[in-house]
Amino acid sequence: MRFIRFQQGTSEVQTGWVFEDRVGLVEGDPFGHFRRLEAHAALSSVRLLPPVQPGKIICIGRNYAEHAREHHAEIPELPLLFMKPPSAVIGPEETILLPPQSQQVEHEGELAVVIGKQGRRISPENALDYIFGYTIGNDVTARDLQRKDGQWTRGKGFDTFCPLGPWIETIFDPSDVMVTCRVNDEMRQMASTRDMLFNVRQLVAFISSVMTLFPGDVILTGTPAGVGPLTDGDEVAVTIDGIGTLRNPVASDPASS
Numbered sequence: 001m002r003f004i005r006f007q008q009g010t011s012e013v014q015t016g017w018v019f020e021d022r023v024g025l026v027e028g029d030p031f032g033h034f035r036r037l038e039a040h041a042a043l044s045s046v047r048l049l050p051p052v053q054p055g056k057i058i059c060i061g062r063n064y065a066e067h068a069r070e071h072h073a074e075i076p077e078l079p080l081l082f083m084k085p086p087s088a089v090i091g092p093e094e095t096i097l098l099p100p101q102s103q104q105v106e107h108e109g110e111l112a113v114v115i116g117k118q119g120r121r122i123s124p125e126n127a128l129d130y131i132f133g134y135t136i137g138n139d140v141t142a143r144d145l146q147r148k149d150g151q152w153t154r155g156k157g158f159d160t161f162c163p164l165g166p167w168i169e170t171i172f173d174p175s176d177v178m179v180t181c182r183v184n185d186e187m188r189q190m191a192s193t194r195d196m197l198f199n200v201r202q203l204v205a206f207i208s209s210v211m212t213l214f215p216g217d218v219i220l221t222g223t224p225a226g227v228g229p230l231t232d233g234d235e236v237a238v239t240i241d242g243i244g245t246l247r248n249p250v251a252s253d254p255a256s257s
């Protein structure tokens with residue numbers, strides 16, 4: 001099942017589900033008890049919002065060996081954790097804004113895990129019970145600031161630096177799916193999730209050994225090799241087989257001119 005958050009016209013934010021090219025309302029709590037109404041509205045008639053408003057976004061650095069190598073970085077022995085602020089989240093088709101502080105903003109197409117149940121010290125064997133579903137993320141990064149600061153919070157944390165969507169797919173096997181990222185139809189990144197150093201089960205277990213995971217929390221599982229620059233006027237599209245495509249235009253932050 002595909003969950004969305006959306007607006008139709010000037011309506012309030014609603015939760016819905018998608019069937020083929022139709023949208024229906026979801027009443028109640030998607031993480032708890034809910035009811036699906038019939039899918040009547042055309043998907044093209046609604047504005048998709050980020051499919052979840054995460055309490056926290058936990059990201060994994062260097063989870064594909066090829067990506068670690070392209071940055072001449074060591075392959076980590078344990079998952080390398082960092083975080084992005086929830087204020088960075090935008091939805092499909094929303095614009096990624098290039099901040100004036102950076103000369104090198106890059107895309108990072110990633111599989112995103114959405115947590116569905118509160119948990120601490122979750123075992124890898126039980127990890128899937130705590131997952132609500134999967135969506136697509138773009139861990140947009142100001143690479144020059146990331147390098148300069150050592151700490152990654154500034155380079156990863158600008159507003160608009162965490163596109164998520166277009167929906168949460170609840171029926172999905174994350175063990176071997178293709179993640180691709182195109183910029184203006186030029187293929188930049190292409191890898192299978194089977195090349196992850198730490199798989200989804202291991203990541204949920206490792207993160208929850210540190211911090212409690214809550215419904216709506218998002219894990220960005222790391223990016224394959226091929227990260228590259230974004231410039232004013234680009235369109236970046238991350239596709240994951242079995243989920244869909246997350247598209248976002250790119251523009252200079254108008255506040256900087």
Ligand code: ZN
Nearest residue numbers: 108139222223
């Ligand atoms: Zn990343």
